[in-house]
Amino acid sequence: MRTTDKLSRFNHRIGPFYIGLVLLLLTGTYQASAQAPRSRVDQLSDEDVQNFYKRAQASGLSEAQIEQAAMSQGYTLDDIAKMRRRINDLRTRTSQPQTETGTVTGRTLPTDLSQRTDSSLTTGVRKDTSRKLQVFGASLFENAKLSFEPNLRIATPRSYVVGPDDEIRIDISGASTGEFQLKVTPDGTVKVPNLPAIFVAGLTIEQAEQRIIARLRQGGYQGLGQSGSGTTANVTLTNIRSIRVTLVGEVVRPGTYTISSLGTAFNALYLAGGPNPETGSFRKINIIRGNRVIRTVDLYDFILKADQRDNVRLQDQDVIRVADYETHVELTGQVRRPAIFEVLPGETLKTVLGFAGGFADDAYQASITLRRNTARERRIVTITEEQLASFIPQRGDKYFVGKILERYENRVQLAGAVMRPGDYALEPGLETVKQLIGRGEGLRKDAFTNRATIVRERADMDRENLSFDLGKLLRGEIADIPLQSQDSLTVLSIRDLREPYYVTIEGAINQPDTVAFVNNMTVADLIAQAGGFQEGAKPNLVEVARRIRQDSAGIRTTMLEIFRFSVDRNLQITPIESTSPEFRLQPFDIVYVRTSVNYEAQKQVTIYGEVMQPGNYAIYNREERISDLIKRVGGLKPEAYIAGAQLRRMGQVVGNDLRNILNDPGSEENLLLQNGDTLFIPRRSEIVSVQGGVLNPSSVSFKGDYKFEDYISEAGGYTENARKSKGYVVYPNGRKDRTHRFLFFSSRPTIEPGSTVIIPFKPLDTNRLTSAERIGIFSLLATVSIALVNVLLR
Template identity: 35%
Template sequence: MSGGAQAQQMSDEQVVQYVKNAQQMGKNQKQITAELMRRGVTKEQVERIREKYESSKSENAEGRTSDANKNRSRQRKEQQKKETKGLRSISKVTYPVKQQDGMVMEEDSLLWEDRASFRMEEDPTQQIYGHNIFTNERLTFEPNVNVATPENYCLGPGDEVIIDVWGASETTIRQTISPEGSIFINNLGPVYLNGKTVKEANNYLKQEFARIYSGVTGNVPSTQVKLTLGEIRSIQVNVMGEVMVPGTYTLSSFASVFHALYSAGGVNKIGSLRSIKVMRNGNTIADLDVYDLLMKGKMKDDVRLQDGDVILVSPYLSLVQILGKVKRPMFYEMKPTETAGALLKYAGGFTGDAYKKALRIIRKSGREHQIYNVDEMDYSVFRMDDGDQVTVDSVLRRFENRVEIRGAVYREGLYQLDGTVNTVKQLIKKAEGVRGDAFLNRAIIDRELEDLSHEIVQVDVKGLLNGTIADIPLQKNDILYIPSIHDLKEEATLTIHGEVANPGTYLYSDKMTIEDLVLQAGGLLEAAATTKVEVARRMKDPKSTTFSNTVGTSFSFDLKEGLLIGAGSGDFYLEPFDEVYIRKSPSYHVQQNVMVGGEVLFGGSYALSKKNERLSDLVAKAGGVTPDAYVKGARLIRKMTEEELRRKADALRMAQMGGSDSISVKKLDLSDTYSVGISLEKALQNPGSDDDMVLRDGDMLFIPEYVSTVKINGAVMYPNTVSYKKGESYRYYINQAGGFGNGAKKRRAYVVYMNGTVSRVKKWSKTAIEPGCEIIVPSKDARKKMSPGEIIGLGTSAASLATMIATMVNLFK
């Protein structure tokens, strides 16, 4: 469908609703613009919609005559502002200027809303104080009509008056003052109220009603007459000069100057808040200063307006910026007679870290810049000029009366240099005295000189406290350091190794024994030996002048029931930096488990009872094999030790450095277990022989059932699995796989048996092939990629091994 057809389908109401929905979904103005353009909406249509909504807002504003109506009108205004927000933005966008490859290309432009957001995010120091008072959405100057009618309120055409008569006669008259200024009362005719205040109108009505009610006048009137206001009239005032939207505004007759400025959007960037004039019949009846409201909360100067009043906002006379350490740094409007002191008052005064003794003022003299340094005594007399920039500096980052004490005292920190703290002895006393570990023979004072260099002053604190030497006066920024005896030597530690709960390094304490250190380390482990506990002590002789071959001294002890026995002394104390070794008991062994599965009577996990336990012992523990067991095909799966894992990692790393076949090596690294070729049949026939292999922790023995197939893999035409036929030669099984493949190494073929052993085969051998074995024929070029058959073969072998391991693990859970 064409763009024109789409434009006809979207009415103005549909465009407005689309913009509202898109804004609720969080879309930005550029996205909304692009989508409306794709739907065929033109710039002219958007302009038409915007003008309609703007005119609708003006009509609503003119119709506000009561407090409720004003609130509703303001809400409508805000809602329409949201609805036309996107439309105003879209109408300011540069529409497409060219088309390329079927894509519409737009010129970059700053949207109206983007510019508004930019203004909102301006630096506060660049804003003018008070200029946002009439644009704050949370602040309204709309008059309150829900109050008693002021007696000085001046009646005029459009005001509704309510005249209540009660007493001897009772009636209520409710009329609106006509454009001629009168109301019509039966039996009296026209009564003119225009220009009278409420008080004057009440006195006047009593005189008029006395003509038809005899009891209205007299010392004791029997009939009362009272005039009150109903609906109030609207007035028109002109707001001129430096405001955001100058013009004529229809307002409530209760409206004031501030309400008129609020309706006009407040003053613009050059508008004055200090001199807002109200003109009535060509005369100035008021000159308002908004700063009185902002600074003092005074509303008494907010003059109530009358029909035809003119509010004139002039340009500012003097605008001054204050920066730095004041509470409210920004631009302020100053009167010609106001001084720097008034500016500081407007800015909220100094902050706590301000330098209050002087101000720095940069002034534009009309030809060049001038700088003034105004002292504190001149703040109240130095007058400000337009364009002045005032800067309040911060205090210097230094102290004029600080001294500091550190080290072995009870209260380290900063202290005031005054009448009570002037010397080293007074400072130590102020810090609650020296601690017991203080080194009193020598302390130091780090003193800052006039040229900001430093010198060290030695202090004999012991003599100073005893009174044997004179006290030392302190100077500004002195730092007294009294060292601890522990600070002057290496921190003493003890180290314990071996079979304790928490081996490691611990702080040294006097008269500490081995048992004390063992307790700190969490006690002995179950594997710990209480004999042959060794203590290694370092050699030290600070006064030695010769080389020594002795690098340490060792002591050996036995621990028994918490007592230390050995080396001829029961009072052996550890010394700093001793290292204690708790050995593992040679007779301590944790349980070592092996597993047996498959065709045995009682498969499962068994603990080794001796170090040289063998395959035949394990089968015997399992109750022997079943009649269906294929003993010849039994396989042993062994878990790698830490040393084997390390060697395997080294081998893999070297293989990766070797070149092209490193990836294939990685692929063969399937697990941390490996198969051990065994002959269980011979082991059971000759227990204790070399065939009867010794077991170790983690071994898994699997005795399968009889398998009546043979696998042929590798460089053959079609890798296959066929039935085993006793007496058939190796050549027979190769033919069952379609014969040798291209590049097959026929003389290098080998057989992998079920028990994990591997054997080379000859062409006409009839005894090499056994049930369950696998024949593998390698390729001539080992570097070439494996054929699909070889990949299938290796995958099948690996899968078989992995399946067997998984089966045994699940079996013994």
């Protein structure tokens, strides 16, 4: 606090300043001051002032004694005021935080305010699960971002009522300066040092300001706050108090809440969760102060108009009562905000429609359907558009707004071979077929004018077809046809009356395809469009197959017409067999490009394994066989196992014996080579594999003196379900040999290195009887046998 007037001596904060000044005068520690008692205080450094302040804290003199001592030494009031200011400045810089704009003196909220928790909102709410619509306004207080908390960074409202625990700041500026921080005591007063207590509780901040300034004016600040005095005072509210308000009635969570003294009715309602959507009124919320209703809040004004006139500031011990709703009505269908609305007495259906945002874009506005409860049942009421402003809703009414029909009262349609097909309005100037075609900017060039159709809706909503000669109508040879609403006029195209035209090219061409027919297309044009000839094409023989389109008597022996051409690589055409050089393709023609007789792409086979030169080899001629391939690769290596050679064709092993082929090239096993054949010549294998119905399927080493049964023994012998007589051998070259039987004699196949011995399993006997079934059958047979014996004995 800084001041330069006489009343500053009454401020308890500046007592140490006087002490510091007197210590300066009495102790003589500051030499310049002792020699020149009337010297200016400005000559003192900040360090000296701080030392004086420390000494003053240890002084036991009263403020009056300090002032008398200073005056007796010849110091003026101006010198004393300067010393006080300097000491106060030093204290301010060291004790208060600084910002770019100066000392922080922000307003703060009380710490004991009530907080809303989301889990508390469901307490006491009676949910009506039968309703699917939401009560209008119920979501207002469910939004956590809309808490209606007061803004502390605003000017103090002039109507704010001062109460205990409020803090008031007084700044005096001008000819005199001063600063007072006053807190309202529990008995409603503020205390200015050395002045009587000032009662401010219950006054508005404006009234409190006037009373405080008047008291300061009486205490020494002459002319304070008066025009022409040069001294002004600013009274602001710094820290605010908390107040307690009570919410009763149909709220989600009734009770007493502690809020800021700047809190409003909406802030308190938010803390309590707002009116109960199922039972509470959103339009009759009474604010009671001193047992008197001071305001009735209608939340619809805020929701629909953003009108906050009813959001009044609350005072301590205010009561907010939410009444029960009187009238709820439902409005659904084609409105912008379907919901359950609360209606006050005197409001009409038009008002409710305004609550819902009015009709939707596709609403049927001619009438609204009402379902109303009577004493015993329900009844239907139709409300016309003229009755909206006077119709009074009742409790439980359910209004439904329908949707307009998907039909047009004045539409005609234009489709087909016209320049601008679409929907048009049946109106003066567009009432006939000729006028409609003119509005559609005329016919296209492909229009079929011999016939057009109108599909018309009859009185019974059945449709009928009207056909007419469009060409004659446009030429005026027949009368124009009047149109009716919902008529649909279709002008056919000549393409609609035929199958799609196309031509096809096949054979030795790069891109065989079927393409749309274009008039005046030649064979060379089609070949060029198909990417030209393939390498093996025979250009000197190109055929065109054409359908016979003309009808003739009897049955023709020929089904097509054939035209032949010679086309060189430069696509120059030479007709053959008297074909016209001006030949043009017609729809559905098929062009064939043949392949040269002697042209054939390379075909190759692969040989690998124990051969001299393995790799891929092209088939030289159509008579090349396996033995010829062996010669081309330079023969076999010494370690080649000829008996195990495998020939694969199309991924499958072809069983043959290369030993027979090499010994007798003329044998039937010496097959002709085909594209993709693979011949593999392995090394000798020393393993024999035994699989199938043996106890230990495995692979064993080959032994020259072993026979078929010896290898079975090596695998542990047969299993119980083995088919011993069906055993066979798969040789490494893909050939197979089975067991041969004659009467009581059997001949087993020989075993070669790399062979696989396979013993098949017996098929599962799904028809075999179980033990229980066999016992049952035996019991039945025994019973029948005993019965037969008894019959015979009689």
